[in-house]
Amino acid sequence: MNDVIKAIDNQKTVDYWTDLYRQGAIRIAAHAILVGLIGEFVGMWRREAFYNLVGEHVGFTCKSKTVVLGADAEPVQVTYYEPQESTSSPISHLFAAMKSELSSDNLKTDKQVCDFVDDIAATIFANVKKVNWGVVRLVTQNSAFSREMADGGVVGWEYLTRMNQILVARQDVDNKNTFDNQTAHTLDAVERTGGKLNRDESGQVKSARDQVEKLSSDKGGKGSTLPDAQVHKAGDTILRALSGDIKISAQAGFDKLVGDLADAIETYQINQNVSESVDTLVE
Secondary structure: OOOOOOOOOOHHHHHHHHHHHHHHHHOOHHHHHHHHHHHHHOOOOOHHHHHHHHHHHHOOEEEEEEEOOOOOOOOEEEEEEEOOHHHHHHHHHHHHHHHHHOOOOOOOOHHHHHHHHHHHHHHHOOOOOOOOHHHHHHHHOOHHHHHHHHHHOOOHHHHHHHHHHHHHHHHOOOHHHHOOOHHHHHHHHHHHOOOOOOHHHHHHHHHHHHHHHHHHHHHOOOOOOHHHHHHHHHHHHHHHHHHOOOOOOOHHHHHHHHHHHHHHHHHHHHHHHHHHHHOOOOO
């Protein structure tokens, strides 16, 4: 039996299937949030109604509440869908940056709105190997990027193009072997593409790089898995807190952390599932 798998060399076939599954990776929760916001802005619907329409299909959280529908009516229980805050917050920044490009004159139909959001995604992820809306969140919330956009009054397609430059620069550096946190990884990409860092931000980049160098040398070279040990240690601590082995003094703050972790875990799992199809390269 021949164990060598021959690559598909028909370029039309390659383009068709990679584009199809790449679109699948794009049209997830973040895409739906942006569609909901833009559709509301141009008067097509209320975003909450759109979220209820598509929420089950894109992984929004199903919630319930008691409402009274009339002056003399009995309270009734209703269910609704709501996106996770960890996803909706950065997408709202993206939406705000694109408001100058929105008009009910050219966004009148469902297809026009969908195509417009697809164009936004295509600009953001151009030449980016892995479609990952989670990284978009990291960039929109990055202090150096936010400051650069605000100081320069950068909006619209220019905002998206700048974000794309940072995403491309991020993928050119191996985070695991160069930095020990995502913030420093993003700050480094901002600086390498012409952005300016303040003293604290430069310090974060240097500290993160030095920490990985130290851990790698302690372990005996680059590619050390020792940074993962820090993650597992933090995870064990959180699990002990959840089980009651560690006493929590500020319960409200811990409850908020648990909620944030739940959102982040859900986003991570979605991105991991998506990457299984997007990261399969044809050689």
